[in-house]
Amino acid sequence: MRGFRWETDGAGLVQPIEANTSGQPHIDLAVLRLNRETWTVSFRIVRSVAAATPIAPAATQKYGATDVWEWPVATIRVTSSTASGLPSIGAADVTTLDYHLAQPPMTGNSGRRSPAAWGAVWTDYDTTKTFVGHGGMWHLGGENGARTRIARPPDGQHPEGSSGSAVTGTSSSTARCSPPPERTGLPEPTSRFAPFPPRFGRPVT
Template sequence: MADDSWPSPAHNSRAVTDIEYEKLAARFSDNGVYGNPADTAVVSAGTGLSVNIRSDVYASVRGHAWYSGTSTVTLPIAANNSGQTRRDRIVLRLDRSTWTVRAAVRQGAGSTAPDLVQQLTDTGIYEIPLAVVTVLNGASSVTVTRSELYAGARVRPCTSTTLNPAPVPGEVAVETDTGRVRVWNGTAWVLIYDNNGEVVVDQTVANWKISTSSVLEVRSGTVHLRLGTFQRTSSDLSATTQSRLPLFIPPEYWHPKRDQYGLAYVTGVQVARLTVFSAVSDTPGQVLLTQHPTVHEGDFVLPESMSWGVS
Protein backbone atom coordinates (compact mmCIF):
# COMPACT_ATOMS: atom_id res chain seq x y z
CA MET A 1 0.00 0.00 0.00
CA ALA A 2 1.30 3.47 -0.84
CA ASP A 3 1.87 6.04 1.89
CA ASP A 4 -1.11 8.12 2.91
CA SER A 5 -2.12 11.20 4.89
CA TRP A 6 -5.27 12.83 6.20
CA PRO A 7 -7.28 14.98 6.13
CA SER A 8 -6.70 15.41 2.40
CA PRO A 9 -8.76 15.53 -0.80
CA ALA A 10 -6.77 12.47 -1.89
CA HIS A 11 -7.86 10.51 1.19
CA ASN A 12 -11.48 9.36 1.17
CA SER A 13 -12.68 12.78 -0.09
CA ARG A 14 -11.42 14.34 3.17
CA ALA A 15 -13.61 12.07 5.33
CA VAL A 16 -11.83 10.82 8.46
CA THR A 17 -12.79 7.71 10.42
CA ASP A 18 -12.77 7.44 14.22
CA ILE A 19 -9.56 5.42 14.09
CA GLU A 20 -7.90 8.00 11.87
CA TYR A 21 -9.10 10.83 14.10
CA GLU A 22 -7.58 9.22 17.21
CA LYS A 23 -4.22 8.75 15.51
CA LEU A 24 -4.19 12.44 14.66
CA ALA A 25 -5.82 14.01 17.73
CA ALA A 26 -4.02 11.93 20.39
CA ARG A 27 -0.89 13.96 19.64
CA PHE A 28 -2.70 17.30 19.79
CA SER A 29 -3.87 16.97 23.40
CA ASP A 30 -2.36 15.41 26.51
CA ASN A 31 -4.44 12.80 28.25
CA GLY A 32 -5.94 14.21 31.42
CA VAL A 33 -8.35 16.43 33.27
CA TYR A 34 -8.25 20.14 32.46
CA GLY A 35 -7.09 21.94 35.58
CA ASN A 36 -4.57 21.25 38.33
CA PRO A 37 -4.33 19.49 41.71
CA ALA A 38 -5.40 22.66 43.54
CA ASP A 39 -8.90 22.22 42.08
CA THR A 40 -11.66 20.41 43.95
CA ALA A 41 -11.34 16.63 43.62
CA VAL A 42 -13.12 15.17 40.59
CA VAL A 43 -14.26 12.10 42.57
CA SER A 44 -15.62 12.03 46.12
CA ALA A 45 -17.33 9.44 48.31
CA GLY A 46 -21.06 9.22 47.74
CA THR A 47 -23.83 7.79 49.88
CA GLY A 48 -23.24 4.19 50.87
CA LEU A 49 -21.36 2.13 48.29
CA SER A 50 -21.01 4.82 45.64
CA VAL A 51 -18.81 7.66 44.44
CA ASN A 52 -19.73 11.01 42.94
CA ILE A 53 -18.20 12.66 39.88
CA ARG A 54 -18.50 16.42 40.25
CA SER A 55 -20.13 18.50 37.56
CA ASP A 56 -18.49 20.80 35.00
CA VAL A 57 -15.23 18.88 34.60
CA TYR A 58 -13.56 18.60 31.21
CA ALA A 59 -10.89 16.13 30.15
CA SER A 60 -9.28 14.55 27.11
CA VAL A 61 -8.52 10.88 26.44
CA ARG A 62 -6.57 10.10 23.27
CA GLY A 63 -7.85 13.35 21.76
CA HIS A 64 -11.49 12.67 22.65
CA ALA A 65 -13.16 15.34 24.79
CA TRP A 66 -15.11 14.36 27.91
CA TYR A 67 -17.49 16.51 29.97
CA SER A 68 -18.94 15.40 33.29
CA GLY A 69 -22.17 17.30 32.69
CA THR A 70 -24.10 19.95 34.57
CA SER A 71 -25.01 17.76 37.55
CA THR A 72 -23.27 15.16 39.73
CA VAL A 73 -22.74 11.70 38.24
CA THR A 74 -23.01 8.79 40.71
CA LEU A 75 -21.21 5.47 40.13
CA PRO A 76 -22.07 2.38 42.20
CA ILE A 77 -19.28 0.43 43.91
CA ALA A 78 -19.62 -3.33 44.30
CA ALA A 79 -19.97 -4.76 47.82
CA ASN A 80 -16.88 -6.42 49.29
CA ASN A 81 -17.36 -9.75 51.04
CA SER A 82 -13.95 -11.15 50.15
CA GLY A 83 -12.56 -11.09 53.68
CA GLN A 84 -9.93 -8.48 52.83
CA THR A 85 -9.72 -4.84 51.85
CA ARG A 86 -10.33 -4.14 48.17
CA ARG A 87 -9.23 -1.17 46.12
CA ASP A 88 -10.89 -0.11 42.89
CA ARG A 89 -9.97 2.56 40.39
CA ILE A 90 -12.22 5.27 39.06
CA VAL A 91 -11.13 5.97 35.49
CA LEU A 92 -12.02 7.82 32.36
CA ARG A 93 -12.37 5.13 29.71
CA LEU A 94 -12.30 5.47 25.95
CA ASP A 95 -14.21 2.50 24.53
CA ARG A 96 -13.42 2.07 20.85
CA SER A 97 -16.48 -0.11 20.30
CA THR A 98 -18.63 3.01 20.73
CA TRP A 99 -15.96 5.74 20.50
CA THR A 100 -17.22 7.30 23.72
CA VAL A 101 -15.39 8.38 26.89
CA ARG A 102 -17.14 7.71 30.18
CA ALA A 103 -16.28 7.66 33.88
CA ALA A 104 -16.12 4.05 34.99
CA VAL A 105 -15.13 1.74 37.85
CA ARG A 106 -12.28 -0.73 37.34
CA GLN A 107 -12.84 -3.16 40.19
CA GLY A 108 -9.79 -4.51 41.97
CA ALA A 109 -9.13 -7.96 43.34
CA GLY A 110 -7.23 -7.11 46.51
CA SER A 111 -5.53 -4.37 48.49
CA THR A 112 -3.62 -3.03 45.46
CA ALA A 113 -5.47 -0.88 42.96
CA PRO A 114 -5.77 -2.61 39.56
CA ASP A 115 -3.60 -1.53 36.66
CA LEU A 116 -5.01 0.77 34.03
CA VAL A 117 -5.86 -0.73 30.67
CA GLN A 118 -4.22 1.32 27.91
CA GLN A 119 -4.54 -0.49 24.60
CA LEU A 120 -2.78 1.31 21.75
CA THR A 121 -4.60 -0.53 19.02
CA ASP A 122 -7.51 0.21 16.68
CA THR A 123 -9.89 -1.59 19.05
CA GLY A 124 -10.21 -2.07 22.80
CA ILE A 125 -10.09 0.54 25.56
CA TYR A 126 -7.82 3.21 26.96
CA GLU A 127 -8.07 4.45 30.55
CA ILE A 128 -6.65 7.33 32.56
CA PRO A 129 -6.92 7.59 36.38
CA LEU A 130 -9.23 9.79 38.46
CA ALA A 131 -9.23 8.20 41.93
CA VAL A 132 -8.67 5.09 44.03
CA VAL A 133 -11.57 3.76 46.10
CA THR A 134 -10.95 1.73 49.27
CA VAL A 135 -13.66 -0.75 50.25
CA LEU A 136 -13.15 -2.53 53.56
CA ASN A 137 -14.49 -6.06 53.97
CA GLY A 138 -18.23 -5.86 54.68
CA ALA A 139 -18.19 -2.06 54.52
CA SER A 140 -21.31 -0.03 53.83
CA SER A 141 -19.35 3.04 52.69
CA VAL A 142 -16.12 3.83 50.86
CA THR A 143 -13.16 6.20 51.09
CA VAL A 144 -11.69 7.97 48.08
CA THR A 145 -8.09 8.93 47.41
CA ARG A 146 -7.75 11.35 44.53
CA SER A 147 -5.34 10.47 41.73
CA GLU A 148 -6.40 12.62 38.79
CA LEU A 149 -4.12 12.71 35.78
CA TYR A 150 -4.06 16.33 34.61
CA ALA A 151 -3.45 17.48 31.07
CA GLY A 152 -0.04 19.09 30.71
CA ALA A 153 0.89 22.64 29.79
CA ARG A 154 2.83 23.94 26.80
CA VAL A 155 6.51 24.66 26.45
CA ARG A 156 6.76 28.26 25.19
CA PRO A 157 9.72 30.11 23.70
CA CYS A 158 10.02 33.64 25.05
CA THR A 159 12.61 36.12 26.31
CA SER A 160 13.47 36.96 29.89
CA THR A 161 11.18 40.01 29.64
CA THR A 162 8.24 38.38 27.83
CA LEU A 163 7.31 35.49 30.14
CA ASN A 164 3.62 34.58 29.89
CA PRO A 165 1.81 36.95 32.29
CA ALA A 166 -0.99 34.42 32.86
CA PRO A 167 0.72 30.99 33.06
CA VAL A 168 -0.82 27.75 34.29
CA PRO A 169 0.88 25.30 36.70
CA GLY A 170 3.39 23.13 34.88
CA GLU A 171 3.91 25.59 32.02
CA VAL A 172 7.53 25.68 30.84
CA ALA A 173 9.26 28.73 29.37
CA VAL A 174 12.49 28.69 27.36
CA GLU A 175 14.16 32.11 27.37
CA THR A 176 15.86 32.51 24.00
CA ASP A 177 17.97 35.49 25.15
CA THR A 178 19.41 33.79 28.25
CA GLY A 179 19.08 30.06 27.54
CA ARG A 180 17.29 29.65 30.86
CA VAL A 181 14.41 27.20 31.31
CA ARG A 182 11.73 27.99 33.89
CA VAL A 183 8.56 26.25 35.10
CA TRP A 184 5.51 27.95 36.66
CA ASN A 185 4.71 26.21 39.97
CA GLY A 186 1.44 28.05 40.54
CA THR A 187 2.92 31.06 42.31
CA ALA A 188 6.30 31.80 40.68
CA TRP A 189 8.56 31.06 37.73
CA VAL A 190 11.12 28.58 39.10
CA LEU A 191 14.48 28.24 37.37
CA ILE A 192 15.18 24.64 36.35
CA TYR A 193 18.10 25.15 33.97
CA ASP A 194 20.74 27.83 33.51
CA ASN A 195 24.28 27.86 32.15
CA ASN A 196 26.04 31.21 32.17
CA GLY A 197 29.52 30.01 31.19
CA GLU A 198 32.58 31.11 33.16
CA VAL A 199 32.75 34.57 34.72
CA VAL A 200 36.09 35.83 36.07
CA VAL A 201 35.33 37.88 39.19
CA ASP A 202 38.80 39.26 40.02
CA GLN A 203 38.98 42.82 41.36
CA THR A 204 42.03 44.80 42.42
CA VAL A 205 42.25 45.34 46.19
CA ALA A 206 45.04 47.00 48.14
CA ASN A 207 47.62 44.76 49.86
CA TRP A 208 46.62 41.64 47.92
CA LYS A 209 47.99 40.06 44.75
CA ILE A 210 45.98 37.61 42.63
CA SER A 211 48.04 34.51 41.91
CA THR A 212 45.13 32.46 40.50
CA SER A 213 41.89 34.00 39.20
CA SER A 214 38.52 33.48 40.86
CA VAL A 215 35.96 32.00 38.45
CA LEU A 216 32.19 31.81 38.90
CA GLU A 217 29.71 29.59 37.04
CA VAL A 218 25.95 29.15 37.40
CA ARG A 219 24.23 25.85 36.73
CA SER A 220 20.46 25.59 37.14
CA GLY A 221 20.14 28.22 39.85
CA THR A 222 23.27 27.28 41.79
CA VAL A 223 26.38 29.45 41.88
CA HIS A 224 29.69 27.56 41.87
CA LEU A 225 32.61 29.78 42.88
CA ARG A 226 36.17 28.54 42.46
CA LEU A 227 38.08 31.01 44.58
CA GLY A 228 41.56 31.96 43.44
CA THR A 229 44.87 32.06 45.28
CA PHE A 230 45.87 35.34 46.95
CA GLN A 231 49.23 36.64 48.29
CA ARG A 232 49.66 39.33 50.92
CA THR A 233 51.86 41.99 49.30
CA SER A 234 52.47 44.61 51.99
CA SER A 235 52.12 44.93 55.76
CA ASP A 236 51.14 42.08 58.03
CA LEU A 237 47.42 41.52 58.53
CA SER A 238 46.58 41.35 62.23
CA ALA A 239 44.48 38.41 63.40
CA THR A 240 41.95 40.89 64.79
CA THR A 241 41.44 42.74 61.49
CA GLN A 242 39.11 41.72 58.68
CA SER A 243 40.40 42.20 55.13
CA ARG A 244 38.68 42.33 51.78
CA LEU A 245 40.00 39.80 49.25
CA PRO A 246 40.60 40.73 45.57
CA LEU A 247 37.33 39.63 43.97
CA PHE A 248 33.71 40.84 43.71
CA ILE A 249 30.53 38.83 43.08
CA PRO A 250 28.23 40.57 40.50
CA PRO A 251 24.72 41.43 41.80
CA GLU A 252 22.88 38.77 39.76
CA TYR A 253 24.83 36.10 41.66
CA TRP A 254 24.30 37.37 45.22
CA HIS A 255 22.43 35.13 47.62
CA PRO A 256 19.16 37.00 48.33
CA LYS A 257 19.37 36.93 52.13
CA ARG A 258 22.16 34.77 53.62
CA ASP A 259 25.90 35.34 53.83
CA GLN A 260 28.02 32.38 52.74
CA TYR A 261 31.00 31.07 54.72
CA GLY A 262 34.03 29.19 53.46
CA LEU A 263 37.37 27.86 54.67
CA ALA A 264 40.83 28.84 53.52
CA TYR A 265 44.37 27.71 54.25
CA VAL A 266 47.05 30.26 55.11
CA THR A 267 50.79 29.75 54.68
CA GLY A 268 52.01 27.67 57.59
CA VAL A 269 49.07 25.24 57.37
CA GLN A 270 46.77 27.54 59.29
CA VAL A 271 42.99 27.74 58.87
CA ALA A 272 40.94 30.84 58.17
CA ARG A 273 37.31 31.63 57.40
CA LEU A 274 36.02 33.94 54.69
CA THR A 275 32.56 35.43 54.14
CA VAL A 276 30.73 36.10 50.86
CA PHE A 277 28.21 38.81 51.68
CA SER A 278 24.57 38.53 50.57
CA ALA A 279 22.21 41.02 48.96
CA VAL A 280 20.86 42.20 52.35
CA SER A 281 24.27 42.91 53.90
CA ASP A 282 26.01 46.28 54.09
CA THR A 283 28.69 45.08 51.63
CA PRO A 284 26.88 42.79 49.14
CA GLY A 285 29.13 40.90 46.75
CA GLN A 286 32.33 41.52 48.71
CA VAL A 287 34.43 38.63 50.01
CA LEU A 288 36.26 39.22 53.29
CA LEU A 289 38.79 37.25 55.29
CA THR A 290 36.83 37.42 58.56
CA GLN A 291 38.48 34.98 60.99
CA HIS A 292 42.16 34.20 60.51
CA PRO A 293 45.61 34.02 62.07
CA THR A 294 48.13 36.78 61.47
CA VAL A 295 48.84 36.86 57.74
CA HIS A 296 52.38 38.01 57.10
CA GLU A 297 53.62 39.84 54.04
CA GLY A 298 54.32 37.22 51.37
CA ASP A 299 51.92 34.65 52.87
CA PHE A 300 49.37 32.95 50.63
CA VAL A 301 45.67 32.42 51.24
CA LEU A 302 44.22 29.36 49.46
CA PRO A 303 40.40 29.22 49.80
CA GLU A 304 38.16 26.23 49.08
CA SER A 305 35.48 26.37 46.38
CA MET A 306 31.93 27.37 47.38
CA SER A 307 28.37 26.99 46.09
CA TRP A 308 25.01 28.61 46.90
CA GLY A 309 21.56 29.02 45.43
CA VAL A 310 20.36 32.18 43.71
CA SER A 311 16.78 31.27 42.76
Protein backbone atom coordinates in the same frame (compact mmCIF):
# COMPACT_ATOMS: atom_id res chain seq x y z
CA MET B 1 -9.28 11.88 26.31
CA ARG B 2 -6.91 10.94 23.46
CA GLY B 3 -8.83 13.36 21.24
CA PHE B 4 -12.32 12.52 22.57
CA ARG B 5 -14.27 14.78 24.89
CA TRP B 6 -16.10 13.59 27.99
CA GLU B 7 -17.98 15.69 30.53
CA THR B 8 -20.76 15.56 33.12
CA ASP B 9 -23.34 18.10 34.12
CA GLY B 10 -23.43 19.91 37.46
CA ALA B 11 -25.17 16.99 39.15
CA GLY B 12 -22.35 14.59 38.30
CA LEU B 13 -23.12 10.88 38.05
CA VAL B 14 -23.61 7.86 40.28
CA GLN B 15 -21.69 4.64 39.72
CA PRO B 16 -22.59 1.52 41.74
CA ILE B 17 -19.94 -0.33 43.74
CA GLU B 18 -20.11 -4.11 43.97
CA ALA B 19 -20.75 -5.73 47.33
CA ASN B 20 -17.74 -6.91 49.29
CA THR B 21 -18.30 -9.95 51.52
CA SER B 22 -14.77 -11.32 51.32
CA GLY B 23 -13.79 -10.35 54.85
CA GLN B 24 -10.96 -8.16 53.53
CA PRO B 25 -10.89 -4.72 51.88
CA HIS B 26 -10.09 -4.01 48.25
CA ILE B 27 -9.13 -0.84 46.39
CA ASP B 28 -10.97 -0.25 43.14
CA LEU B 29 -9.85 2.05 40.36
CA ALA B 30 -12.20 4.63 38.83
CA VAL B 31 -11.34 5.33 35.20
CA LEU B 32 -12.48 7.05 32.07
CA ARG B 33 -12.53 4.31 29.44
CA LEU B 34 -12.17 4.90 25.73
CA ASN B 35 -13.58 1.99 23.72
CA ARG B 36 -11.54 1.92 20.52
CA GLU B 37 -14.14 -0.22 18.75
CA THR B 38 -17.13 2.08 19.30
CA TRP B 39 -15.08 5.25 19.93
CA THR B 40 -17.05 6.16 23.04
CA VAL B 41 -15.82 7.32 26.46
CA SER B 42 -17.49 6.17 29.68
CA PHE B 43 -16.86 6.27 33.42
CA ARG B 44 -16.16 2.83 34.91
CA ILE B 45 -15.05 1.15 38.15
CA VAL B 46 -12.35 -1.50 37.82
CA ARG B 47 -12.64 -4.07 40.60
CA SER B 48 -9.51 -5.15 42.45
CA VAL B 49 -8.65 -8.25 44.47
CA ALA B 50 -9.46 -8.21 48.19
CA ALA B 51 -6.44 -8.61 50.46
CA ALA B 52 -5.14 -7.70 53.89
CA THR B 53 -3.04 -5.02 52.19
CA PRO B 54 -4.90 -4.30 48.94
CA ILE B 55 -3.53 -2.43 45.95
CA ALA B 56 -5.41 -0.76 43.12
CA PRO B 57 -5.35 -2.43 39.70
CA ALA B 58 -3.40 -0.89 36.84
CA ALA B 59 -5.28 0.98 34.13
CA THR B 60 -5.55 -0.79 30.77
CA GLN B 61 -3.93 1.25 28.00
CA LYS B 62 -3.86 -0.57 24.66
CA TYR B 63 -3.88 0.60 21.06
CA GLY B 64 -5.56 -2.29 19.24
CA ALA B 65 -8.62 -1.74 17.03
CA THR B 66 -10.91 -3.39 19.60
CA ASP B 67 -8.96 -2.53 22.77
CA VAL B 68 -9.67 0.05 25.47
CA TRP B 69 -7.63 2.94 26.84
CA GLU B 70 -8.27 3.87 30.48
CA TRP B 71 -7.37 7.13 32.24
CA PRO B 72 -7.17 6.80 36.07
CA VAL B 73 -9.49 9.19 37.91
CA ALA B 74 -9.52 7.97 41.53
CA THR B 75 -9.00 5.01 43.84
CA ILE B 76 -11.79 3.77 46.12
CA ARG B 77 -11.20 1.69 49.24
CA VAL B 78 -14.08 -0.73 49.74
CA THR B 79 -14.33 -2.32 53.18
CA SER B 80 -15.88 -5.71 53.75
CA SER B 81 -19.41 -5.94 55.12
CA THR B 82 -20.31 -9.57 55.73
CA ALA B 83 -23.72 -8.71 57.16
CA SER B 84 -25.38 -6.97 54.21
CA GLY B 85 -22.64 -7.07 51.62
CA LEU B 86 -23.18 -3.35 50.98
CA PRO B 87 -19.96 -1.34 51.27
CA SER B 88 -19.71 1.73 53.45
CA ILE B 89 -17.59 4.31 51.62
CA GLY B 90 -16.63 7.62 53.21
CA ALA B 91 -14.85 10.65 51.84
CA ALA B 92 -11.53 9.41 53.26
CA ASP B 93 -11.87 6.19 51.24
CA VAL B 94 -11.73 8.04 47.90
CA THR B 95 -8.38 9.35 46.65
CA THR B 96 -8.52 11.60 43.60
CA LEU B 97 -5.77 11.11 41.03
CA ASP B 98 -5.13 14.64 39.83
CA TYR B 99 -3.52 14.44 36.42
CA HIS B 100 -3.49 17.77 34.60
CA LEU B 101 -2.16 18.80 31.23
CA ALA B 102 0.20 21.78 31.34
CA GLN B 103 0.40 24.34 28.57
CA PRO B 104 3.10 23.83 25.88
CA PRO B 105 6.62 25.18 26.53
CA MET B 106 7.10 28.84 25.60
CA THR B 107 10.07 30.96 24.50
CA GLY B 108 10.42 34.73 24.68
CA ASN B 109 12.34 37.74 25.93
CA SER B 110 13.32 37.82 29.60
CA GLY B 111 11.70 41.22 30.03
CA ARG B 112 8.35 40.09 28.67
CA ARG B 113 7.61 36.73 30.28
CA SER B 114 4.01 35.54 30.34
CA PRO B 115 2.20 34.95 33.66
CA ALA B 116 3.59 31.89 35.45
CA ALA B 117 0.96 29.18 35.06
CA TRP B 118 1.29 26.05 37.18
CA GLY B 119 3.65 23.56 35.51
CA ALA B 120 4.41 25.86 32.56
CA VAL B 121 7.93 25.99 31.10
CA TRP B 122 9.47 29.23 29.81
CA THR B 123 12.89 29.76 28.16
CA ASP B 124 14.50 33.18 27.69
CA TYR B 125 16.04 33.36 24.24
CA ASP B 126 18.22 36.29 25.33
CA THR B 127 19.57 34.82 28.60
CA THR B 128 19.22 31.08 27.69
CA LYS B 129 17.65 30.45 31.11
CA THR B 130 14.72 28.07 31.56
CA PHE B 131 12.03 28.55 34.22
CA VAL B 132 9.19 26.45 35.62
CA GLY B 133 5.93 27.99 36.81
CA HIS B 134 4.95 27.26 40.40
CA GLY B 135 2.88 29.17 42.92
CA GLY B 136 2.28 32.04 40.49
CA MET B 137 6.02 32.68 40.07
CA TRP B 138 8.77 31.61 37.67
CA HIS B 139 11.48 29.45 39.26
CA LEU B 140 14.85 28.87 37.61
CA GLY B 141 15.15 25.33 36.29
CA GLY B 142 18.37 25.52 34.29
CA GLU B 143 20.64 27.73 32.29
CA ASN B 144 23.25 27.49 29.55
CA GLY B 145 25.84 30.23 29.72
CA ALA B 146 29.21 31.33 31.01
CA ARG B 147 30.41 29.51 34.17
CA THR B 148 27.56 27.03 34.08
CA ARG B 149 28.46 24.38 31.52
CA ILE B 150 30.63 21.45 32.51
CA ALA B 151 32.37 20.11 29.41
CA ARG B 152 33.79 16.68 28.83
CA PRO B 153 37.60 16.71 29.11
CA PRO B 154 39.60 15.68 26.04
CA ASP B 155 40.20 11.97 25.59
CA GLY B 156 43.15 10.77 27.61
CA GLN B 157 42.97 13.70 30.03
CA HIS B 158 40.23 12.61 32.39
CA PRO B 159 41.27 12.36 36.06
CA GLU B 160 42.16 9.06 37.64
CA GLY B 161 41.38 7.68 41.05
CA SER B 162 38.33 6.46 42.90
CA SER B 163 37.78 9.48 45.15
CA GLY B 164 36.30 11.73 42.50
CA SER B 165 37.52 14.92 40.88
CA ALA B 166 37.20 18.60 41.65
CA VAL B 167 35.29 20.91 39.30
CA THR B 168 36.34 24.54 39.22
CA GLY B 169 34.64 27.41 37.41
CA THR B 170 36.40 29.59 34.89
CA SER B 171 35.55 32.79 33.10
CA SER B 172 34.96 30.87 29.89
CA SER B 173 31.90 28.87 28.95
CA THR B 174 33.40 25.62 30.21
CA ALA B 175 34.64 24.27 33.51
CA ARG B 176 37.81 22.30 34.07
CA CYS B 177 38.20 19.06 35.95
CA SER B 178 41.26 18.66 38.14
CA PRO B 179 42.45 15.42 39.71
CA PRO B 180 41.90 14.85 43.43
CA PRO B 181 44.65 15.81 45.89
CA GLU B 182 47.45 13.34 46.36
CA ARG B 183 46.72 10.67 48.94
CA THR B 184 49.27 9.11 51.25
CA GLY B 185 49.16 5.82 53.07
CA LEU B 186 46.39 4.45 50.88
CA PRO B 187 46.51 1.65 48.30
CA GLU B 188 46.80 2.62 44.68
CA PRO B 189 43.43 3.01 42.94
CA THR B 190 42.39 0.22 40.61
CA SER B 191 39.56 1.99 38.80
CA ARG B 192 39.54 4.69 36.16
CA PHE B 193 36.86 7.27 35.57
CA ALA B 194 35.25 7.06 32.16
CA PRO B 195 34.63 10.32 30.26
CA PHE B 196 31.36 11.85 31.37
CA PRO B 197 28.78 13.54 29.12
CA PRO B 198 28.15 17.31 29.25
CA ARG B 199 25.91 18.48 32.07
CA PHE B 200 24.42 21.78 33.00
CA GLY B 201 24.30 23.31 36.43
CA ARG B 202 25.33 26.24 38.55
CA PRO B 203 29.02 27.21 38.87
CA VAL B 204 31.00 25.62 41.65
CA THR B 205 32.78 28.14 43.87
